[in-house]
Structures are given as C-alpha cells and as structure tokens.
Amino acid sequence: MNARRTPWWYYLIAIVLGLMGGAGIAVYDERSGASLLGAPWFVSVLLAVLGIIVLVLALQVHKYATTDPRKRPNTFVNPTLAVYTLVLAKALGLAGAALAGWYGGQALLSIAHMEADYYTQVVLECAFAVVVCLADMVIGIVGEWLCQLPPTxxxxxxxxxxxxxxxxxxxxxxxxxx
CATH class of the missing domain: 1.20.5 (Single alpha-helices involved in coiled-coils or other helix-helix interfaces)
Structure with missing residues (x-):
C-alpha cells in the first residue's frame, strides 16, 4: 500500500465548505430563531483531547518507524496501529478544517449581534472551537507527516x-x- 499525503487544497476546500455551512446555519438561526448556533464547551474539550491522543500516537509511530528494528523497545506499536494512526491523523486534519470553517462561519455572522447575551455566548463558544479545530488541523497534518515511513x-x-x-x-x- 502506498499512502499519499493529503493535498493542501483538501484542507482549503474543507474550510470553505465548513464556512459556507456555518454561515448558512447562522442565517437560518437568525430568520427562524431556532437557537442552533454555538458549540458546547465539552465538544471543544473533546476535540482537544482527541488531538492530543492522535499526536501522542503519531509520535509513538514515528519513534517506532525511525528506530532500527534491532533496537526497538518492546512497545504496543505495530504496523496495523501505525496505519490506524495515519488514518486518524488524516481524518483529524480534514475534520478540524471543516469544523473550523463551520464554527468560524457562525462566529463571523454572529459578531454583528453581539450586544445580545445569546450572541455574545455564541461568538465566545465558536471562537474557542475555531482555535481548537485549527490546532486539530495542524496536529492532523503533523501527525500525517510523523507517520510516514523512511525510505527503505x-x-x-x-x-x-x-x-x-x-x-x-x-x-x-x-x-x-x-
């Protein structure tokens, strides 16, 4: 199997699609009063924890892949786990990009209404979620790089x-x- 790096423009497309979706839900919320905006705090915390887990796994895979096979410590990393970590890193990067756009679109359209307490809370939640999602995107990109094998x-x-x-x-x- 020859895994390829995720092209940079996939992340850009994910951000733009997420931005359009987030802006669309903000417009719908404004017109209908459905209260669909924002990101619960625990979602941002879970995304941050997921990013940390993927980074730790990617670092373990990198250490395993770059160490001479005779000198490898007895570890839980194996080729199957390495592939799973690579897939997780790719998914985290793309999901982080799409969610950053989603929450960014909501925050951008809600800034105009920040005098209301509801929209102030929405902007704060979404801004925090955007930062976490961008960090997840970067962790996904770095994790994907860490999981590549050195040439044999x-x-x-x-x-x-x-x-x-x-x-x-x-x-x-x-x-x-x-």
Whole structure:
C-alpha cells in the first residue's frame, strides 16, 4: 500500500465548505430563531483531547518507524496501529478544517449581534472551537507527516531509482557506441 499525503487544497476546500455551512446555519438561526448556533464547551474539550491522543500516537509511530528494528523497545506499536494512526491523523486534519470553517462561519455572522447575551455566548463558544479545530488541523497534518515511513532500500528508494536510471543510460550509451 502506498499512502499519499493529503493535498493542501483538501484542507482549503474543507474550510470553505465548513464556512459556507456555518454561515448558512447562522442565517437560518437568525430568520427562524431556532437557537442552533454555538458549540458546547465539552465538544471543544473533546476535540482537544482527541488531538492530543492522535499526536501522542503519531509520535509513538514515528519513534517506532525511525528506530532500527534491532533496537526497538518492546512497545504496543505495530504496523496495523501505525496505519490506524495515519488514518486518524488524516481524518483529524480534514475534520478540524471543516469544523473550523463551520464554527468560524457562525462566529463571523454572529459578531454583528453581539450586544445580545445569546450572541455574545455564541461568538465566545465558536471562537474557542475555531482555535481548537485549527490546532486539530495542524496536529492532523503533523501527525500525517510523523507517520510516514523512511525510505527503505527497495525499488522506491531514491538511490535505487537513480541506480536504475544510470544503468538504463549506460545501456543506451553502449548500444549507441556499437
């Protein structure tokens, strides 16, 4: 399996879609009075805890992947857990981006009504959630980087690719000299 890094523009698209969704729910809330805005404090705390867990797992995977196999400590990390951690980091990064946009859209449209206590609370909750979600996005990106394997001496290694290219060039030169 050859996992690829998440392109930077996926995060941008997630933020923009979240921003549009959050702004849309803020407009709907303003028109209907449905009281759908804000982020409960425990949601932000849970997102922060999830980010810390993913970061710790990614650091463990990085330590496992970059240590010589003979010198690895007896640890709970195995290839399956490493893949799960990579998937968690990717999901955390994209979810953090989308939720940052969602809560950011709500906060931006609620700022105009901050004289009301309800909207003041909404802006505070959403601002805190945006900070946590942006931190989760960064942790997801860093965690994804930490989970990448160092190149092995296989066919994908840059040294092996260069050696194969040099052999092809040497073969082409010797054929043209004949």
């Amino acid at each position: 001496e296989g066919a994908e290694h840059p040294k092996m690719k260069k050696a194969a290219r040099d052999r092809r060039m040497a073969g082409a030169v010797s054929k043209s000299a004949d």
